[in-house]
Amino acid sequence: MLRYKSESDRLSANFGEFSSLASAHVMIAAFEVAVGRLFASAADLEEIRVFVADMRRGFGVEFPSLETETLIRHMLGEEVAIGGLSVKTKTLAMMFTLMAWADFQQRAEVGVASLVCEAERKAFARGYQPEVA
Numbered sequence: 001m002l003r004y005k006s007e008s009d010r011l012s013a014n015f016g017e018f019s020s021l022a023s024a025h026v027m028i029a030a031f032e033v034a035v036g037r038l039f040a041s042a043a044d045l046e047e048i049r050v051f052v053a054d055m056r057r058g059f060g061v062e063f064p065s066l067e068t069e070t071l072i073r074h075m076l077g078e079e080v081a082i083g084g085l086s087v088k089t090k091t092l093a094m095m096f097t098l099m100a101w102a103d104f105q106q107r108a109e110v111g112v113a114s115l116v117c118e119a120e121r122k123a124f125a126r127g128y129q130p131e132v133a
Contacts, residue, residue, distance in 0.1 A: 025128045030119035031094040034101040035075045037115075048072055055100050068093040 039047065052069045071093045073080050082090070105111035 025123045025126065026116070026119045027091075027094060027098075029122035029126075030098055030115055031071075032075055032122065033115050033118050034098055035072055038097075038101060038104070039072070039076060041076060043076055045073075048076075051100070055096060058100070058103075059096055063096055064089050064092055068096060072097065 038051065048069055052065050052072070055068065056063050056065045067085055067089050070080050070082060071085065071090060074082050085093075101115070102112055
């Protein structure tokens with residue numbers, strides 16, 4: 001949603017920066033929720049590749065496509081190596097995936113709010129105390 005200036009300005013006024021490690025865990029949980037909503041747990045590799053290829057066309061060459069595919073596959077339970085991915089790369093992959101998910105939801109605030117609330121619940125359940133939206 002933040003790719004759209006009018007939405008970005010309005011939404012950014014409501015939310016501060018990550019103020020804690022717990023807030024970063026909300027983003028991780030949001031990625032987990034979005035991937036779960038996008039793909040079945042036994043998703044076909046081709047389905048993931050098509051999704052990532054569509055993201056690359058939409059987001060451009062700066063999009064970390066191979067890393068995003070790897071992180072999605074990891075989130076779905078496949079044993080793939082992610083230890084070599086930097087925090088920056090993981091964060092970019094998660095953010096781009098969340099943007100694509102929001103696009104699929106036609107950037108509807110109700111759907112996005114639902115995902116954020118579920119992510120906050122997951123973060124709390126894991127022992128983190130993020131500031132809730």
